[in-house]
Structures are given as structure tokens and as C-alpha cells.
Amino acid sequence: MNRVRLGMVGGGEGAFIGAVHRIAARLDDRYELVAGALSSDAQRAASSAAAIGLARSYADYREMARVEAGRSDGIEAVAIVTPNHLHAPIATVFLEAGIHVICDKPLAVSLDEGEALAKLAREKDRMFAVTYTYTGYPMVRHARGMVKQGLLGDIRVVQVEYAQDWLSLPVETQANRQAVWRTDPALAGPAGCLGDIGTHAYQLAEYVTGMHPAELSADVTTFVANRRVDDHVQAMFRYASGVRGMLWASQVAAGEENALRLRVYGTKAGLSFDQQTPNELWFTPIGGASQRLTRGRVQSPEALHATRVPAGHPEGYLEAFAQVCSTPASPRLDGDTEPIHVASD
Amino acid sequence: MNRVRLGMVGGGEGAFIGAVHRIAARLDDRYELVAGALSSDAQRAASSAAAIGLARSYADYREMARVEAGRSDGIEAVAIVTPNHLHAPIATVFLEAGIHVICDKPLAVSLDEGEALAKLAREKDRMFAVTYTYTGYPMVRHARGMVKQGLLGDIRVVQVEYAQDWLSLPVETQANRQAVWRTDPALAGPAGCLGDIGTHAYQLAEYVTGMHPAELSADVTTFVANRRVDDHVQAMFRYASGVRGMLWASQVAAGEENALRLRVYGTKAGLSFDQQTPNELWFTPIGGASQRLTRGRVQSPEALHATRVPAGHPEGYLEAFAQVCSTPASPRLDGDTEPIHVASD
């Protein structure tokens, strides 16, 4: 079995999404992380690489692209996990070097940048994946399949929302590292909430329904004083077919953790998905009972393809399993594991 | 960073828990699987090892223990993921060879076997972990911490249940591989449902409350005709302190997927955990509102230690992420990834 040789740009110590990319890459054992430019700070790049046992560390992503492209065992794909403003420049360099790209969302900070990347990826005939995470859930894939099969009839109404509360207070002034860059237009791009989570909501609706709005009316707002980007957006959609829709995304919705929720209503049935309970999908035909479809029990190829554990074993089951023999403090087995457990203890 | 060198016994093609162990071992990048006796069938052991790119494959676990113990780069720990009847014999061999053991539950098929293992592990001063998966959830660990801190007051009542329905029909006669061995006393041991899931329920209650029943009354039943082991158990507990408890485990509870649920009631408060929604824990003080405590928001060391992603990102988030760039059909990036997505598409 050959694994894809993977490189990474960004994701040094203290970063969030880089670690997620690395875990995800290991999960199915199809990738091997062999090189990285984990930080634009040379010293930090080196120490971050050492901390995760990374073989080849670079201080500059341009150098990494050049050197890796020239090695017979060089990386085949790169994961870009930097702040948003660098997505397009970095992706461009690796595409030019003939390397596939896995880029965190949002794709770019302007429409021009995005279109240029699309053009370049096609010219170079390279894969270009944008990690819209939430499309990876089995029940999201199942939902898309149900729409395609016509189980909802003709779609009439699309409701999508993504609510968080972690920017309710001006945490960017308190050295919250994630908040600092995500509210800085120089790093995040001109869109705050809209680009950070609105894009997920928009893409999820599109992914499941297969439809693009034709017209939209949006109200983009900043609630927290002195914040430099938006932290709330509400919008209404009209689709060419007459379908109506609404999108709401907010990072000041007090009490909401990560509430990405999609509801789609058609002439035959409706469905509802909430990513906070991702193992279930609700489907209700007109005149029938609501059905709770669950991962592991639905048998569509779309869902099965993305299913690793049986029904009723929430996907966190794997993490729980990992935890039982976790060795965070040292690479040796330690006291975090469970002692021998017998009934007579 | 050094990774623990890990071996595996069992877990060949078609097995369930072996693959779970391997994913879990990769998740935090603290283990490296380097050797295995994946099947007692030599040819299957070899093909299974090849399929996962395993370096050193053995046809016999005794040989594996002997050879690995003699290598300077030999395994430091072994994961035992065979049917139950082999847990004790295999664990004994590896402990004797000075190798740490990670053993799937149940520990053994008799109390004598279990006690002998406990004694041997102490004599050899080796770690012996039994993978009671459900104790790895952050909110289970948080629950245990709350009990220890006295937030429930003195415990009065323990209610634990584990309900499944996958053995409602005589699927062992239909070549369902999991059902075949789990209902065969020669492989599973004398206990069916009791040993397969009752042990999880029993251990979860004990893990969270820190208490062992002093007396119990149990009714162990087989509902499906010609089944050779029990498929339902119900029991009542008395603890030395006067605490009362009930345990219910069933594999014929039509409609239940994997419903492991624990409720503990004390003189000050009660708590409830359902492993099918493992990111939340319910806590209700007498006279107060029910509180939905969530992984990522609770700040106890126990929970944080087991937390990888932020609040509202269910742990399946990592699997979803993995899925987006999954490459199940080949080691190359393929069409399962998302195409470039830009708003103008």
C-alpha cells in the first residue's frame, strides 16, 4: 500500500486547523506527512516540525515547493492551513510546481483570486480540494443523495444557519490568537463571519441541494465595538426556479457553540441536519412520520463510503478509543490507561 | 518525538475492533504499528498485513512474542483484538516476554483467568490496559471528576443500561461474522450479551462512581431460539453504603443501536450521560435547572485531557475532515475530494 506523500504549509504550534488536518490525514492511513513549512517564522517552523517528528522542515514555502518538486520522493500534495490571505499565493506556487493542493476554506480573499486559482488548477491538471469539512459527514452525503434521487420532490425552501458565540466579546483584544487573525482584514480578508463560517453555510446548502441562488439580499453587520470585520450576516435568497432561501451566520449568537444547521423543504418531503448531532438526519414525507435516519443504518453508497464505525457508535467513538491508551505526556504507556479491571476487584 | 512501537494480534481482514484499534493508535501519532499476527490462518495473516502495509507479519503470536522481545527495535506493547477466548492465553505470552499489553474487553472468560493475568502483570511490572472505550469520552471523565469532587453529594442511585438490537434475529445462522463468534461459547466465553456489552455498562458505572456493588441479583436470559449464549440481562445492585442500582443490557432491544446510558443520583444533584450523544453531560442540582455541560466548554483537567476539537465540533468532525480528502480506492487523490468551489461557479 502506497500512501500519498503530503506536505503542509502553516499549522505550527498554537494553530488549530493544522492539527486537525494532520489527524484527519492519519485517520485512514492513506497519507504520510513528510515535509512542512509550518510557520513563516524560521525558528518556530523548525521547533514545530521537531515537535511532531516531521522529517523535512522548511522556513519558506517557496523553497519547499521548489525542492520537493525536484525530489523523486517529493511531496505529491500540499495542505495549506495558513490564515486566509495566503491561501491563493501559496496555492499558486504549488500548482505551478505541479503539486496537488488541499486548501483550507475560504478558498481566497477575492473573487479574482479564486477564479485565477480555478483556471490555474485546470491548466496544470492538478487536484484542488477545499476542505469544506461538513460535507464529509455521512449523513450530509446521504442527504445529497436523497435530493438527487428526488425523494424531496421539487425543492421549495432552503434554510441554512451557522451560529457561534465565541466572538460575542472583544476577545481579539485579549490575545485570543484565533480571534486576532480572524478579525484582522489583512490576514482574514475583507469578510469576517461571512468568510469564516458564512461560507460553510452557503456551501453546505449548495452541496446538498445542488442549487445556486440567482439573487440575494444580505445585511452584513458588526456588533462588537472596534471590531474590524463583520460578525453577523443575514441574507435572503431567490433561486432561478422560484425557490426561496435564507442564510444566517453569526459569531455573536450568545450560547451557540457551532450550530450549523440545514433544512430543505420540497413538494414531497423535508429534511433537517444539524452538524452538532451529525450521526442523524431527519426526513419527513408529507403526511408521514418524521424518520430519524442514522449513520450506520442507512445503506446508500454515499453514506457508506464515509462510514467507519457501526450505528450508534458516534464518530467520537474513535477518539474515545484513542484516548483510552493515549500517551500525551510521553511516548510511553502511562497511568492514563485503565488498570486491569476484573469483577472481583 | 518517539512513538511507541506497537504489535497487534488479531484484526485481520473482516474484523471490526482491530481496525478501530489501528485508527485510534494513529489518531494522536503516539504509536507506530510495526508488527502483527493478524490471523491464526497463515495466509490470511500475510495478506492482511500486506493490505495495511505492515512491516513484520507473523503467522503465530507465540513466535511474534519471542522474536519481537529479542529485537532491539521490537514492539514495546501489543494490542490483543482476537475473540475473547484467546485474550488470556495471548496476554500471558506477551507479559511473560516483558511486553506491555493493550487488551480488548472482556479481559478474560473466567474470573480465574482474570486474576491470574492481574497477578502476572504486577509481577512483571508491565502495563495492562483493557480498552473500555467509553471511558475515553471527555464528558465521562468530567462526570467522574464531578463525582470525586462531591458535586453530587452522597450517591444514592445508579442506573446503567446498554441496549442494542443487532441480535434480535438469529443472524448467527446467516453468516454474520460478528454474530457467529460472539454467540459461540467456544470463542466468546460463557457470557454472550453479558460479556459483550454488559461488561461495558458495569465498568462505566464503576468508573464514574468509583463504587462496586456488594450484592447483586441478576436474571440472564436468551430470547432467540437456539442461541447458545444469553442475549439479555437485567440485574439489581446493592452497594455496601446502602446505594441501590440497576443494570440492564440487551442485544434484542428492537430499535436500539448502541444505547449505553448512565444516570447517577446523589443527595445534591444528578447526572446523565448517553454515549450516543457523547459531547454532552446533563447535570441537575436539586432545586436548580438542568445544565447541558459540553465537551470543549467544560474546563476540568480530566475533560481537557481528552478533548481534541473545540466545543460544538462533535468528535466526528475529525472523521468528516478525513473524509473530504479520503482516498479509499487508491492511494492517490481522487474524485472524492471536493472540486474548487467559488461563488461564481
Place this chain on the structure above:
Amino acid sequence: MNRVRLGMVGGGEGAFIGAVHRIAARLDDRYELVAGALSSDAQRAASSAAAIGLARSYADYREMARVEAGRSDGIEAVAIVTPNHLHAPIATVFLEAGIHVICDKPLAVSLDEGEALAKLAREKDRMFAVTYTYTGYPMVRHARGMVKQGLLGDIRVVQVEYAQDWLSLPVETQANRQAVWRTDPALAGPAGCLGDIGTHAYQLAEYVTGMHPAELSADVTTFVANRRVDDHVQAMFRYASGVRGMLWASQVAAGEENALRLRVYGTKAGLSFDQQTPNELWFTPIGGASQRLTRGRVQSPEALHATRVPAGHPEGYLEAFAQVCSTPASPRLDGDTEPIHVASD
């Protein structure tokens, strides 16, 4: 104890809301229904009155107002439960006669009608109640109290929605009596979904927050072919204080029964109410756990005032109780009651 002498206009056989008004009026034993003009059809008015044992039946509401106003034991208040187009004309007649009015929603079919009624009620110094039912829930009242007390801080975002699916198909062509009049502009007024349920959503948001939108953008749509009124509305709000909001109401949301839901987010906390589970209210302070506040346990005067049964006894408990000794077929005790039940049976 004196009961209010109540009259009713509308609510004859086959009507929905008239029966609801009558049950509600009996519930606390503070009203006595003594007169009615239950139908504009004289024969139906008479038979409807006889069916419910009503003492004084009128064929015309004008005559009823005149006669009752002249009796020493005449009605003190009238409940108007006709189709919408008659609300204002009937209310006007009774106000002119000096009789208090309880009017079903919507108040009127035009702004002019509504303002004229408001003026007249003030001039005549009569009570004028519009039955926005959902404000009667204890937890809605508690929510309003929490907002007033500042527990949410300054409100930022209001999300309200009311989704049903009973008009997903063209049921008005199939003699569904409710659908026929509610989709007939001559009876329902110019607004369909907007006036039927959109008004509830709008009023609920206003009732709890105490705020009126200053500007709104709305998209009113008809999905079902040949329907004469709207069946879907979506709108965005701006409030003078900078607050943002959205309202969505639909009667073609396949799979939704009566999903009226309000969420309010402030600088300190958020709350959520769903009328389909009206005994609970969710409150989440920023940085804290979500709290499930329940009717019967919250102790605010607002909630207690509207609470009849203890916590955990859902309000349907009263209906269940009524059912046990119900006598639908005859006024005598019958076989629907439970037989003697003793453990030795």
C-alpha cells in the same frame, strides 16, 4: 364567585378555534358562556347552540349585541371567532354596545381597520384582547421577564420562525374547510400565511423582546399553483437600536407541524423557545452551560401566574386527566373509563 358572562360570534359546528375558545374559557371556571351567534346561517346557529347546550342563541350578531346590551344579565364580553374579514365589523358592533371584546387573531384585514378599532376601544373604555395564544405559555412569560430584567444584556439578534406544512398540497380544492377560507382573500383578507401564522411569529418576537423593527425587507411568495394568497414569507429586520432580526413563516414546509420558534441573543446570554415543547425554555449565558428552565420550577411571578400543574406534568396532563373519564358518546359514564385495576387482576 362570579363568572364573566360571555358571548361568542362564530364557532359553529366544524369550526376549529371556537371550540378552543370554549374549552379555554371553561378551564379556570372564570367565564360562563351564555349567548352566541355561532353561525351566520340561522339553522346552523341554532343546531350548533343546541349541541353545546347554549342558553341564548342568535342568528345575527347585530341582534345579539343589541339584545344582550339591554339585558341586566346580558353578556359582559364577546369572543369573536369568525373568519378574519368579519373581525373588525363584529368587534365594532360590540364595542359600540359597550361590551368587552376577545378577538381571535389577526385583529383585522387592514391597518386602517385595526387603527379604527384601537381608537374605538379607547373611546369606549372597553377591554380589547387579541388571542395571541402563544403568549399564554408560562415559559414565554418567563422569557419576557428575563429580557426585562436584563439577563440577556442588550439584545443583538432576534430569530423567529413559524413553519407548518398543512398547505403543501392544494388542499383548498379538496374541501378542507380550514384551507378553503384561509386561502380565500374575501374571508382571510389579503394575507395568507403572513396573516395566519406570520402574525403570531411577529407578535411573539415583539412580546418577548419588547422591541419593534424599524425597517424590514420581506419576500412574500405563493408556491402552490392557483393559490390565491401567499403561503410563504421570509423577512429581515433592522431595529432602531441596531438590532438585527429574521422572520420566516411558511405553510409549505414539508414535515413541520406547528414549529413556532423564537431565539433571542444578547450581549450577556441567549434564549430559545419552541412552542412544540412549551414547558421548557433554554437559557445560555456567555461562557456558561445551557440551562433548561422548566415550567413549574422557575419561580418568576410571570410564569407562576400561568402555571396550573407541577413541573414535569406537561400541560397536556390536564387533557389526559379529562380523557380518563371522558364521555364523548353520551353524557353518562361509559366504557372508556378504566376498569377497576388491582394488582391481583
Place this chain on the structure above:
Amino acid sequence: MNRVRLGMVGGGEGAFIGAVHRIAARLDDRYELVAGALSSDAQRAASSAAAIGLARSYADYREMARVEAGRSDGIEAVAIVTPNHLHAPIATVFLEAGIHVICDKPLAVSLDEGEALAKLAREKDRMFAVTYTYTGYPMVRHARGMVKQGLLGDIRVVQVEYAQDWLSLPVETQANRQAVWRTDPALAGPAGCLGDIGTHAYQLAEYVTGMHPAELSADVTTFVANRRVDDHVQAMFRYASGVRGMLWASQVAAGEENALRLRVYGTKAGLSFDQQTPNELWFTPIGGASQRLTRGRVQSPEALHATRVPAGHPEGYLEAFAQVCSTPASPRLDGDTEPIHVASD
């Protein structure tokens, strides 16, 4: 329309279940309360009767039985809502007088008392209803119908529980009137929790399944110091057919309000009902999705018979409606009603 002339024994000021009986009796307008012996204290009986506008008040229930039986317009049925110890003596007197009986649960304080009542009711050919409230829910009736129709196949497992926390503390020492009599063996009978709520759980299981346990093993416990009756019971059942079951009832389950829950598992499907969300019933066929059946949408005669409001209108809807024009402080319309509400306000 004739209403049943109803009398009541017990239910004076400060009582709980008497008021519930009266509301329930009014709900469908099939009963008229005309006489009562609301308290054994003569003065209290009189003032309680006056407070609710009751025509004929008696200081002694024996006199009431005698006098009413002799009147041509005397009561046809009596509701007995006293503490448990008086159920049998009072019921005996009214049965002897030829009057139907509606008796609150539990029927009696001993098996002998219960059997004597059963015999007497048959001899006198009078109706004898015991108000097991929870059987009045439409979805409970629907569940019973499903079992009868064989939709679950052969039942295998019955799980019923009823958990409350209101007796977690020694509230009987703090003048909590309900607690005082319910924990006094002289008034409540020898069973505390068992007779107060265990009987509901037991009866609900029997009502839905149609089965009686053949053998049982029970553990009845008192947790609160100096309490004179049990406050916790746990039991295991065996039915003649081989079915297994468990019952758990507790009044010291910290955090539980009124958690009566029934689950039944058969060879074809399982169902689950929780009285705290009484408008829904969960049904899951083996191999199928869980279905959320709802009151108002299910069309069985059993459910329809008990259904007053449409789907999605929880039964508390009627109470909310009553509240909008409630007049608790005086019999006149007052400021609790909603003012005129128009959009231009």
C-alpha cells in the same frame, strides 16, 4: 345536552389533585360539579365550596351520599380525591348508595380493600374508574393499539420507570403539605413511592402491553433519614410467556421532575414513550429508521378519540389559550389580557 351530575369528596383549599379533577371535568363540558364534601373539617369544607361556587356543600361524606342518593337531581357520580387511606371507605359508601365512583389512585391501601371494592362495584353494577391519568394521553392509547395489532411482534422486554426528585430532602418536616400526608403511613398507606408513583408505572406498562408479570423481585428502600415510608423501589419482572421486565420508581432521583417513561421491545419493533413529551411516541421496526409518531398526525381511533387540538399544538395550547384571557384576581376582564396589538403601534 345533559351533563353528568358530579360530586366530590376531598379537594379542599390547598389540595392538588382535587383541582385537577375539577379542571378535567370541565374540559369537555360533560360534567357538572354540583355537590361536595371538600374537607373533613366542616368550616374548611364550607369555605372551600364557597370559593369555587359549589351549590351543595356537606361536612360529611356519609351524609352527602345519603342525601344525594335521595334527591331526584342528586349526583350520579362522585370523585374521590382524598388521601389514600380513605379511598376504600368512601368508595364503599357511595357504591352502597348506588352512585358511580371516580377514585384517584391508588385504589386502596391493601389488596383486601381493593378486592372488596371490585366485588362491590360488580354487585352494585356501578362504574368504578381509577384515574390512572397517564393512560389518557393519545399516544399512550395509540401505543396500546399498536401492541394489540401486533406491530411489535411478540413482546420480549418491558422497561418502565418513574423518577421524581421532590422528596430528595426531608421536606415532610418543613410543612410541605403534599409531603406530609404522602409520607405518613396513616394517610398514604404502607407504601410511599411505591404507592404514589410506582403504581402509575406498573399500570402504564400493563395498560400498553396487556400483560401482567407472573413473578417479581423487588427492593424497596428509604433513603431519607426518619422517613416513614419508602422513597425508592426497583424491581425485576418475569412474565408467564418468558418476557422480562424492569420497573424503577424513585422520589429521590435528583434532577428528575416527573419522568415516567415506558419502553417495550418485541420481535418486530420497539416503542418508547416519555410522559414529559406526551405528544410523541417513538416506534422503530427492526432494520428501519426510528419514527416519531405524533398526536394529531396518527389516525388510529384510540388516539383520535383523545385528541382535541391539531398536530404541533401541544396539549398545553389550551392552557395557553385560557391564560391569555385569564382572570385569576377577579372575575372581570383585567390587565392580564393582551392589549390591542397592531403593527403600527
